Amino acid sequence: MRKLINAPADVVSDALRGLAAAHPSLRVDPASGTVVRGDAPRAGKVGLVSGGGSGHEPLHAGFVGHGMLDAACCGEVFTSPVPDQIIAATMAVNGGAGVLLIVKNYTGDVMNFQLAAELAEDEDIEVTSVLVDDDVAVEDSTFTAGRRGTGATLFVEKIAGALAEEGAALDAVAAVAREVNERSRSFGVALSSVTVPAAGTPTFELAEDEMELGIGIHGEPGRERVKIGTATEIVDAALTAIDADMPLSGSEVFVLVNGMGGTPLIEQYVAYAAAAEWLAGHGATVVRPLVGPYVTSLEMAGCMISVCRATPELVRLWDAPVETPGLRWGR
């Protein structure tokens, strides 16, 4: 296993110790797997909490900070956080204006965030949950009923985070989060498998000349396995799948060309060139592009493309300052 780790059981807590050391403005508890903004709770501000299995960094812990999340709950690698983590994070960021839970659509996550929401209500904390289910590749999957939540989580966390930072009420923050999810679609392609440290062997086998179209961010099966194509063909497959589900012609869009963790930045820019051309050729206008490894799957090679149909208000919120370890601009 070619990994830069100590023991498989310590990967998440070791990484959180690193996060704590590198970003002293965050309150990181490696033992409980929670990461909280240093200035939380802020009186009168809606708190944003997200989380999920680890292995997708910078999502979610790297998106805690001004203008984005107030807290993240970090499960073991590819494993849902437990309700205790979620309730601890919820209480840590509750400033009296309620807490929004942003949940990627995986069965374990949905169940554990739901349990935590009920516990929070017992503590008289107003909680609303928003589900992210943007991945058009498959209906139902290894860990999911319905569609999987993937790259659009970044759009949801950034935009809802900006509105919460402005002091909006819980209803409004939840509404914009749902709006972003409804306007977003994603599709991923794997050029390699991925090895969960605790397992020690690849999650699936992929021949040297094969790729998996529609891969999930935990290595869940996609739509089909085919010969590796060119970047242009891979991007065409992803955007064609997205466009079939949510027509893009005539839209202004945010686009994320997202490296899956093992694909270098030079290749992500090759893919972005193809995506920009595809979109221009299909009548869509990119208003805000983003290229980089933001929603990863450990060392998987490949990319995911996420598209969100923008509105002027969503662009305004996208452009608002953000200062987190993983996303930063405007301050």
Place this chain on the structure above:
Amino acid sequence: MRKLINAPADVVSDALRGLAAAHPSLRVDPASGTVVRGDAPRAGKVGLVSGGGSGHEPLHAGFVGHGMLDAACCGEVFTSPVPDQIIAATMAVNGGAGVLLIVKNYTGDVMNFQLAAELAEDEDIEVTSVLVDDDVAVEDSTFTAGRRGTGATLFVEKIAGALAEEGAALDAVAAVAREVNERSRSFGVALSSVTVPAAGTPTFELAEDEMELGIGIHGEPGRERVKIGTATEIVDAALTAIDADMPLSGSEVFVLVNGMGGTPLIEQYVAYAAAAEWLAGHGATVVRPLVGPYVTSLEMAGCMISVCRATPELVRLWDAPVETPGLRWGR
């Protein structure tokens, strides 16, 4: 070859088309392989030009922008840029206050930047060159006489870029660039080989359970090949090598824990936790940490650690605003 590319010959120009599409504030010429700040030349500002072979992204093209480079020259993958590129970039950023060329110490780079500097002087542009040679792993290497230039290039470009942005003269900008290089050391470890697209096969063979200590960023040989160790052992090997060359006890330091391209962020934070502990245990104080894939080697797995002994003035320049595709804060 599991790569997200079109044709091997088009990787660099395709990636530059992607960079252009994603970052319209830059003037990117995919044909000539140059990337220039949109507001260049700035009258009275020293121009900073760097470059080298591609495959190390975001270095150098991703560091063009406010507070860092004025232009980058992008050679083919792992291949020096040619003098024509360098002179074109130099002329594009010359605002009358002279141009600083930041050159990583590889024989081809040194020769071509030197030729370009002579051509620039024929055009009555004042040019000074600074060599970066921070890698302590080996003296002389596949492409190098002396030490290789690696991770400290980021420190040099950030800090010299900040001073140039303030309007300092060429001599002063060159002096701080040399000072940063002299105060910096790096050491890299590969957990996998790397495949140059045009070659199509791995540059070197590494058994599944082996790592190479002291690797170069083009896959050049390091010091020794050993069994893969834990993150703590790998970081200890790197920092022990650096400390033997430049004692760190009692110093305040910048630290970069740099992913090599194929190692995910969660592992880079595991390594940073080990680095922070090692440094604290050896009497060094980290004043500015940085964790991420900044000076990469295509899809190589592994990490490089770079350390720069700080001064209050270097910290001030490090903290100055920077706004580039690859590094951004403070504005």
